Amino acid sequence: MIIAERKPFAQIKEMLAPYQRICVLGCGTCVTVCMAGGQKEAEELAALIRIQRKQDRQEATVEAFTIERQCEFEFIDQVLERLKGYDAILSLACGIGVQTLVEHVPALRVMPGLNTKFMGYPVAQGVWVERCLGCGDCVLHLTEGICPITRCAKSLLNGPCGGSAEGKCEVSKELDCAWHLIHDRLASLGRLSLMAEIQPPKDWSSSHHGGPRTIVREDVKLDRGE
Amino acid sequence: MIAGSRLEKVLASGQFAVTAELGPPKSGDITQLKHHAEALRNHVEAFNITDNQTAIVRTSSIACGAALIQMGLEPVIQMTVRDRNRIALQSDLLGAVALGMKNVLCLSGDHQKFGNEPGAKGVFDIDSMQLIKALKDMRDEGKFIGGESLEHPLEKIFIGAVANPFADPFEYRVDRLEKKINAGASFIQTQCIFDLERFKKWMEMVRERGLHKKVYIMGGVTPIKSLGAARYMKNNVSGIIIPDELITRLQGAKDKKEEGLKICIETIQQLKEIEGVAGVHIMAIAWEEIVPEIVERAGLYPRPAV
Secondary structure (H helix, E strand, C coil), X not given: CEEEEECCHHHHHXXXXXXXXXXXXXXXXXXXXXXXXXXXXXXXXXXXXXXXXXXXXXXXXXEEEEECCCCCHHHHHCCHHHHHCCCEEEECCCHHHXXXXXXXXXXXXXXECEEEEEEEEEEECCEEEEEXXXXXXXXXXXXXXXXXXXXXXCCCCCCCCCCCECCEECCEEXXXXXXXXXXXXXHHCCCHHHHHCCCCCCCHHHCHHHCCCCCCCCCCCCCXXX | CCCCCHHHHHHXXXXXXXXXXXXXXXXCCCHHHHHHHHHCCCCCCEEEECCCXXXXXXXXXXXXHHHHHHCXXXXXXXXXXXXXXXXXXXXXXXXXXXXXXXXXEEECCCCHHHCCCCCCCCCCCCCHHHHHHHHHHHHHHCECCCCCEXXXXXXXXXXXXXXXXCCCXXXXXXXXXXXXXXXXXXXXXXXXXCCHHHHHHHHHHHHHCCHHHCCEEEEEECCCCCHHHHHHHHHHCCCCCCCHHHHHHHHHCCCHHHHHHHXXXXXXXXXXXXXXXXXXXXXXXXXXXXXXXXXXXXXXXXXXXX
């Protein structure tokens, strides 16, 4: 899922300074699960903004509510009229939610309340790690389920560099060397010979390097006249 | 003979080869680098010119290499995949060849976080293995990575790679050497050797597979200037192993510099005795002026005429 983190309050305060009627809009999917932008966080942040405005003697109406997904038009449509009643919407969705809102309803002023961090999962309560860069050309079958593109600090495709020591990456002793993990996993599965194959340069055009990516599936499109 | 560089000729003749490392400056003034090169002229076959080592911005490797060629000296151009994508790497290789460079060493490069531009975007479009293969294909097949042909065949280059017997997983390090040979490496320079036992163990595995007959392996050495430097390397430089005995030996020595030199010279003498070690690469960064003394005291002077 998408993992995000709330922006520093000072930055939020500055973004919202010109506005009086403010909506803190939570999102019910990824950011709810990673405890950054669900209903609870939206309410807490709204309360914080109200206190700050009161302390600073700046008038404001601050409300909080949440929609199921900010990244789909139909969920936005359900609250469209309500949204139009605010001067500013502080979106607690990922960057996709913010942009979907603006694209769908250009009249809205939408500010990001979160910093969208990565695609990952929680390894423990309160700890999230990145596991996919969305490179567009998955290689997990070659590495038995451990992504070197994401987890190796150099995105190497042909084994660990000379900076791998005692299972850790040269970048940080906190960071596992992805290729050490892959090596051990391949060894345990009797597939170590895979490491000897020279993997050719990756085609990064399937990644962000080709510009924003689009998928069109004719089989599920609605405009086929059916 | 592939490229016929002086380095390759000495290695091919079976004589123990010597290279030294020169670090370009953080300025556009390379007077001192040229001065060091001049002082080492008769003591080494060729000079490695580092490529923004430890991710610190410095004069480019190829620019310094061109200066050395004007002086009648031979550079080994280091190329890391950290700062340049495949377009830039291939283009720079063509430029290096056009300027008369024959030896190229392919590396991943230290992560940008270690340098003076920690916010830089690391490129890593291709990895060091793919760079070796790309240079080989340009040289032998006349093809770029993308498959297009070069307009003219490339002047022959002598392709090198690095090996680090002190990195992990240890048992993989010989596999990786073999992979680099298969990708196209003709010579290898290793990470600095302080843990000779581990290096000997690695060489044993190398010989078991006959890899020392497929590639020239040059052992890397670094003279340690002080106890502090040894401790720093032990604790902060990943991929280098400094045994405790070495620290103790330095601690017990009155003249740390002389002791550091002795350790370096003894290491070279031991390397000469190891079957399959074809030469030594001396990395005396910020202590380049000591290289002639090391070469002489290690019994490697004068250098052979080839």
